[in-house]
Amino acid sequence: MTGLRKRRVSRPPLVLVALAVLGLAVFVVPLLGLLARTPWRDLPALLTGEIVADALRLSMVSSLAATALSAVVGVPLAWVLARVEFPGRSIVRGLVLLPLVIPPVVGGAALLFALGRRGLIGEPLNQATGLVLPFSTWGVVLAVTFVAMPFLVITVEGALRNLDSRYEGAAATLGAKRWTVLRRVTFPMIAPSLVAGLVLTWARALGEFGATITFAGNLPGRTQTLPLAVFVALESDRDTAVALSLLMVAISLAVLVALRGRWWRSL
Amino acid sequence: MTSRSGLDAHLVISRGGGFTLDAALKIEAGDTVALLGPNGAGKSTAVGGLAGLIPLDDGRIALGDRALDDPARGVFVSPEDRRIGVVFQDYVLFPHLTVMDNIAFGLRSRNVRRRDAHRRAAEWVERLGLGDLAGRKPPALSGGQAQRVALARALIGEPELLLLDEPLAALDASTRVELRRTLADHLGQFPGPRLLITHEPTEAFLLADQIHVIEGGAIMQMGTAEDIRLRPRSRYIADLAGSNLIVGTASRGTVGTGTVDLQVGDTYIAGPVLATIHPRAISLHLHRPEGSPRNTWETTVARIEHYGDRVRVQTGAPLPLTAEITPNAERALQLRERSAVWVSIKATEIGVEAA
Incomplete structure (x- = not known):
């Protein structure tokens, strides 16, 4: 009996290993495809083009602004959810989690209905201040914050x-x-989680696509972030699309390495 | 400066599950009162109430001439304005701050300049022998070191009341004796009222002037160590605190008590000790007992008390003790007050610890 059990422990079942390798392949193969297609020699030139520079700048600005906005209102929201008992707290918590599960396009559409030029809040806001959120950089920040x-x-x-x-x-x-x-x-003691949360939020903001294109459109230099630029380039200029994709993979990888295991532990 | 005024509190706090703490506490400046009771008796709730972390539902807290909490009159002083020093259970030192910053925390919070706060904290670091540890963080401290840091942190702001919540519970047996002495020294130097929360009768007996026994949220008995030990008011208190405690001097397996020399099992311990004998470890006989017990002497019955199916018999000179026997044994021995009786205790039944 013990001999049998020992052997089983030392050699995991083949079927499981095979499926695990297949699972890993789902992640790795696309990356390999990207690397295989990369025009390494033209990379510097591709990454310094005007559209790329605009998209990169806009992505950085909007993702950092969204992270800052999240810190200013999201941390107090987290504090209230954690420390204040009030009726319907679990419903509020559910609302906060909703953007994680609904399609970002739906989020973008909802933002449009609420804050668009004819929207629930957008119309009076526009009449009072002349502010137009959709198709503006502020709209990008808002869409990205919603998701991240x-x-x-x-x-x-x-x-x-x-x-x-x-x-x-x-x-x-x-x-x-x-x-x-x-x-x-309080803040020093939760600092590791706070940092992890900020970095994750920023990374998610950087990669946001669906809500941004729905709510803010795809205007180069104004609302076209990196993911949107990749999407457009795929149609017209494959090499640029690959270079942009590689840039985003590199940024995401750097974030994961910087975080290591922290964020799993804090949840 | 610290005012020399007492605590007068009546704590009424309802917690979930139908538990209510309803306890009156009166402590004069310079006195130590122990709140002695089992886990779940409401001891930590009392600390929370006094410190202002849990508001009272009823009753009142007055420290000197200051009302701190009085729901009927709408008075509630928040914890940061109470000037109550608390040594929390497990110490609750800030893990992200150094020993120095932990100790200086109270002064910094009260807007003392950083340099002055650190100078005064450094005095406490020296005083408690923590010199080499000032730059360390709490996770790198031993239990004893953490206790001293917690004491310094609580005392540096010159509080008007000192609360100690199980200050020795986190320590292992080998350091507990030494730290109990350190604690006794610091309690002695603190001018205000002091409240010691503990579930250990020995700690209460050694550190407190008055003991309040608490159970199920209510104070069951209060008095001196002697009162509680010799005249427990209930079977429960007898079980909790009714052990015999004898101060003596140990050498080579004998504890001299001034009258009787007790033979004990521990032959290594020497110097001042506290011997404990559980009442049920003492047997009573009509005639000189035969056999192995080496601690045996003749005495008289001083007092007999009945607690349901237990009988507590207090014996007289040369070494007054409380023994616990069954009603059957009482009848067989035909015990009554002032009747003669032989006491015997096995050496191995006597617990000895350094005092």
């Missing part, structure tokens, strides 16, 4: 809920006011 912010909220909320509230209590007995407690105890 949940990553920050769930990461930070999880960290806050796991944080032993006695640390904050101890700080209070030592004379720390609420803001001091937040600044010197």
Whole structure:
């Protein structure tokens, strides 16, 4: 009996291994295809073209702005969800998670109905301030925030809920006011999760496609981010599409390496 | 400066599951009261209530002439304004701050300048012998070191009340004795009222002037260690705290008590000790017992108390003890007050620890 069990442990079932390799192939083969198709010699020239530079700049600006916006409103939202008991809290939590599961195109359409020129809020907003969100860079930021912010909220909320509230209590007995407690105890103690959440949010924002193209359109220099530029280039200029794709893979890979295992632990 | 005023509190806090803490506590400045009870008795809830982390549902807390919590009058002073020093269970040191920053935290929170806060924290670091550890972070500290940091952190702001929630529970047996002495020293130097929360009768007996026994959220008995030990008001308290404690001096397997020399199982321990004898480990006989027990002497019955199916018998000179026997044994021995009786205790039944 024991001999049999030992042998089984030391040699995993072939079927499982074969399926696992197949599973891995799903991720790896497309990347190999991309690498195989890469015009390495022309890469520097391709990546410095005007459309690429515009798209890269716009992607950086919009993803960083979305990350900043998420930090300003998403962290307080996470705090409220973690620390304040109110009726319907689980419904609110569900609403926050919704952008993770609905198709981004649907999110973009919903934004259009709400904030478009004829939208629920968009129309009065336009009449009052002359502001037009769709097809503007601000629209990109908003669409991208809609899709990416949940990553920050769930990461930070999880960290806050796991944080032993006695640390904050101890700080209070030592004379720390609420803001001091937040600044010197709460945030430093959840810093790894906060950083992980911000980086994930930024990475998701950088790659956003569906909500952006639906709500903000595809205007080079104004709303055409990297993923949109890839999509357009696929039709006209394959080499540029490949170069852009490679650039995005490189950025994503760098983010994952920088994060290592942190984000799994914080959830 | 710290005012020399006492605590006068009546804590009423309802928690989920039908549990209610309803306990009155009065502690004079310079006195240590122990709140002694099992886990789940409401001890930590009492700490939360006093510290302001859990608001009272009823009752009141007054420290000196200051009302801290009084729901009936709408008074609630938030924890940061109470000036209560708390040594939390497991210490709850800030893991991301160094020992120095942990100790200075209270001063920094009260807007003391960084340099002044660190200078005063450095004094505490020296005083508690933490010199080499000032730059370390709590996860790298031993239990004993963490306890000292927690004490310094709580005391540096010169609080008006000191709360110690199971300050020795996180320590292993070998360091507990030493740290209990450190703790006794610091308690002695603290001028305000002190409340010690513990589930260990020995700690309560050694560190407190007054003991309040708490169970199920209510104070069951209060008194000196002597009162609780010799005259437990319930079977429960007798079980919890009714052990015999004898202060003596150990050498080579004998504990001298001034009258009787007790033979004990531990032959290595020497110096001042605390010997504990469980009441059920003491047997009573009509005649001098035969056999192995080496601790045996003749005495008289001082007092007999009945707790359901148990009888507690207090014996007289030369070494007053409390023994616990069954009603059947009581009848067989025909015990009554002032009747003669022989006491015997096996050496291995006597617990000895350094005091």
